[in-house]
Amino acid sequence: MIKIAFYNLKGGVGKTTTAVNMAYMAAAAKKNVILWDLDPQAAASWFCQQEPDSAKAIKLFSKGKSIGEMELYSPYPRLMLIPADLSLRSLDSEFDELSKDKKFLKQLLKPLGEKADILIFDCPPTLSPSVEQLLLEVDILLIPMIPSPLSIRAMEQVVEFLNGKKSAPTRIVGFFNQVDMRRSLHREAVENSKKMPVPMLKTYIPNDSAVEQMGLRRAPLTSYNQRSRAALAYIDMWKEIARLLKAAAKDDE
Ligand SMILES: Nc1ncnc2c1ncn2[C@@H]1O[C@H](COP(=O)(O)OP(=O)(O)OP(=O)(O)O)[C@@H](O)[C@H]1O
Numbered sequence: 001m002i003k004i005a006f007y008n009l010k011g012g013v014g015k016t017t018t019a020v021n022m023a024y025m026a027a028a029a030k031k032n033v034i035l036w037d038l039d040p041q042a043a044a045s046w047f048c049q050q051e052p053d054s055a056k057a058i059k060l061f062s063k064g065k066s067i068g069e070m071e072l073y074s075p076y077p078r079l080m081l082i083p084a085d086l087s088l089r090s091l092d093s094e095f096d097e098l099s100k101d102k103k104f105l106k107q108l109l110k111p112l113g114e115k116a117d118i119l120i121f122d123c124p125p126t127l128s129p130s131v132e133q134l135l136l137e138v139d140i141l142l143i144p145m146i147p148s149p150l151s152i153r154a155m156e157q158v159v160e161f162l163n164g165k166k167s168a169p170t171r172i173v174g175f176f177n178q179v180d181m182r183r184s185l186h187r188e189a190v191e192n193s194k195k196m197p198v199p200m201l202k203t204y205i206p207n208d209s210a211v212e213q214m215g216l217r218r219a220p221l222t223s224y225n226q227r228s229r230a231a232l233a234y235i236d237m238w239k240e241i242a243r244l245l246k247a248a249a250k251d252d253e
């Protein structure tokens, strides 16, 4: 099972919308996918039409309970959601105790390998101890950025933080989201993407109101619209990510 996190310290850059669309595309490409919503805002769960349970999400982190035994659903074939709710607010205090056991997270995730080919985490926009531990478990870290100095700076902070850590993800890849090529700042950022401190996906997601409408439809854009500019970009992005997954799987052999 290949583990992917969509993460940037900066909020509102497209972690959730991209994670949900990539999870849907991966499942449509016949992969068994688990999408794990780790953000108490529960936006990924919302897009998968999951109603929040007040206190369930945190229980998965209790010692002794196996996630392997949980029934996981979503409205889509092969896509399984581990939903979030507000109880995840206390994830760090829970982790404080649990992460004294260094293998805790590895063991927690292990049973999921029997259910899924790909595990995708939608992370909250914090660099809390639990997020830190989690980032050190993933194979691929995808960092969305709006082409603005602040969200690029946040990516740099993440990369600096992971630099030199022994189990940092082997593949750390950025991509631009909400791109408006009429704006010179955005155009320049995309044109200079080779100079970024991380390798960048060639595909960027344009600024497109179709993405905002996902919140009303409560579904991945690519599940009901394959023609909007953003949907076409998601389709291209999935092709690139599928190549990354293949390369990561080869490393795993
Ligand atoms: N390509 C896009 N075009 C237009 N709007 C977008 C695009 N991508 C994301 N958005 C909008 O921007 C907002 C933030 O997106 P999203 O929730 O994916 O970001 P996030 O990084 O997960 O945020 P948070 O840090 O709060 O979890 C949402 O309202 C979403 O609809």
Ligand SMILES: [Mg+2]
Pocket (backbone or CB within 6 Å): 015, 016, 017, 039, 043, 122, 123, 124
């Ligand atoms: Mg989010």
